[in-house]
Amino acid sequence: MSSRIVSVFGATGLQGSSVVEALLKDGTFTPRAITRNPESEAALKLKERGVEVVKGDSGDKASLVTALQGSEAVFAVTLPLISPILTSGPSELTQGKNIVDASKEAGVTFVVFRCSSLPGVKKMSGGKYTKASPFDDKEEIEQYLKASGLANASILTGGFLENFWVYTSTGFDISIPYNPTSLQRFTWVQHDVGEAVLALLKSYTDPSKSVSGKTYPVITAAITFPDLAARVAKTLGVQVTFTSVATSGVPILDEMFAAQSEYNGFHTATAIPNPDLVALGAKFGTIEKFMETEVKKRFSQ
Template identity: 60%
Template sequence: MAPRIVSVFGATGVQGSAVLRALLKDGTFTPRAIARNPESEAALRLKARGIEVFEGDSLDKASLVSALRGSEAVFAVTAPIHPIKAEGEGPNEITQGKNMVDAAKKAGVKFFIFSSLPDVTKMSGGKYKNVLHCDQKAVVEEYLQSSGLANASIHLGAFLENYWKFGLLKKTATGFDVAVPNFTATDREAFTWVERDVPPAVLALLNNYTDPSKNISGKSYPIVNATMPYAKLAAMTAEVLGVEVTFTSAPPTGVLPMDEMYAAHAEYSGFYTATPVPNPDLVALGVQFGTIEEFLDMEVKPRFGH
């Protein structure tokens, strides 16, 4: 029987690498990593784990068609090209995403999962119009939904892994501090434990997309573990670590897209208030979400505890 290949973009990032590991462990599908440089250190590490790596550049559609041939499904993540350019000003995430969708169609891919985000300009009625890394993903999601490919999109909140990947949990003389621009102590954020819960959600979509009764295609699936203030997350962290963990409302970064992103997240409680936590659509597909308590115990305590 021919392998059921799932090609993964963003294979060395937080999302893509977690999905690859889950595919490899689950065994139903054969993971294939798509990389600009198949001989990079990160790509060689994937090969050492038994994952095939194909060369494909998201700005070169022809290379993507070759890379995706034989794939049943795709998991795609686009990444900002810095400096971030608006549509029509040069290559951006829209260019990447549309190339991926077009190449997938041409290569005969049957199902396409895209890691997207809401359109913040639309959500805010034009109040926040510079969060291009969100808006551009939303354009790609609309393009995917109109492509004729069976598709699903996942929407993520603030990565809980940012505690260590971006140094959000900073050491102080008495413990730790969580400093976030444009958030007050009562503003709520949607949090996602990416490495724990994105993989089972993706596997659930892959395992069920062929069942018409599941009504998967064309839908967006927020993956959120909890919606709460950063101050509450800090307090829960303090309880687990047994030291003081404070929350600080940090000043703006001075980078407009980032500052508007934080302000929009604060104003709209992380974007996903219309979807109950945990997402009932994913729970119905068998996904069991982790909790903040589990995250703190399993990930934060070993890294930051004494």
């Protein structure tokens, strides 16, 4: 195994596991999973594959300083407190700043942060959107990281392709408070996040590539929700509908969707796939490949 350790937050979830998979496949770096519960089913599965699993809580900086010892780099994700989805624990700002501060204290060289789908939307909208705190908090964490003195890069994702359908007895319905004519930027998280992070990790020590301090959109496709529904329907041969509902039942999510809908998912100036990451060696998937490999695998009877 490589002696170049990359500590991965969220390694038992969708984003972090994508990074772990990419690191294992490539072999340049050795992943270390940072988790609050090293005995969880997902953590034990990582251990079975030979991945080092270390206890660390993003709400407890001291635990992170210990967990990150010997790490060259860190992939950082933070979790927003969105009721009723996640209602207790440290604030997202606390999580992010603890990870940055602990990385400095532990001697980490490079940090990649998964920041928001949109920049600070309160400022961008002139105060129109004030409840979409995950966007604003992640931007503040990103700026804190950039001011830390650590070499760093951030990745921006769109809506997770893996998350946007609900199975019913008659087929599928995608019910989102989103304008049906507005574009959404989507990311195939399991495939493309790991590719992007690996490319940045392999490039950050090369001054000619100059990746530090930059933010990289990682977008697989820019389409409408009705287009997404049509693609799933074609792939599976079942009825799929998109319903533009008035509310998700979660005020913060409603405002997050409203902001993304108004700004067409953002990242509009970046080509798909991101040419800067492609130039660094990232090999991205396509929405067509996602439909064939992921949607069919998950839902075909």
